[in-house]
Amino acid sequence: MSRSITRPTIASEARRLRGLLAAALVGSAALVTLTGCSSFEFREDICSNGEYPVMTVNGTGSACVSDGEQPPAGYVRYPEGNVPRHVDDKWDVYWRTHTLDEDGNVITAPDAG
Known part of the structure; x- marks a missing residue:
């Protein structure tokens, strides 16, 4: 008895990748919203430590x-x-x-x- 191996079609693979990309974009947007852009701000000190x-x-x-x-x-x-x-x-x-x-x-x- 032979078993048939099913492979994903190009269309189904593309849908899966679009879903992953959308989830990544939503997660990134949520991260920026929750942390605020100011948390990434760099402020140069006037003088060094000491x-x-x-x-x-x-x-x-x-x-x-x-x-x-x-x-x-x-x-x-x-x-x-x-x-x-x-x-x-x-x-x-x-x-x-x-x-x-x-x-x-x-x-x-x-x-x-």
């Missing part, structure tokens, strides 16, 4: 100084609570047009433009 940001007096320049060290001549620490942490965050944008004068007062930066 450093803190400082700004120039009367200008919009900035630098990073190793923790435990004082700012170099011509630089000061940002006022507490107004320290930029990431590129383009609220304080990074603010300090592009503002600075501290030699007395520690916040002023409009002379080189802001």
Whole structure:
């Protein structure tokens, strides 16, 4: 007695693949919806670990100084609570047009433009 082997037709195989593709697309859409696109956002730090940001007096320049060290001549620490942490965050944008004068007062930066 011989057994006949049935093979899927091209049409049935194509339907199966379309179903798998549709399921994958629905799953991907659900993943993006549930996690939100912001979870994939990259935010560049102003300074590396072990450093803190400082700004120039009367200008919009900035630098990073190793923790435990004082700012170099011509630089000061940002006022507490107004320290930029990431590129383009609220304080990074603010300090592009503002600075501290030699007395520690916040002023409009002379080189802001």
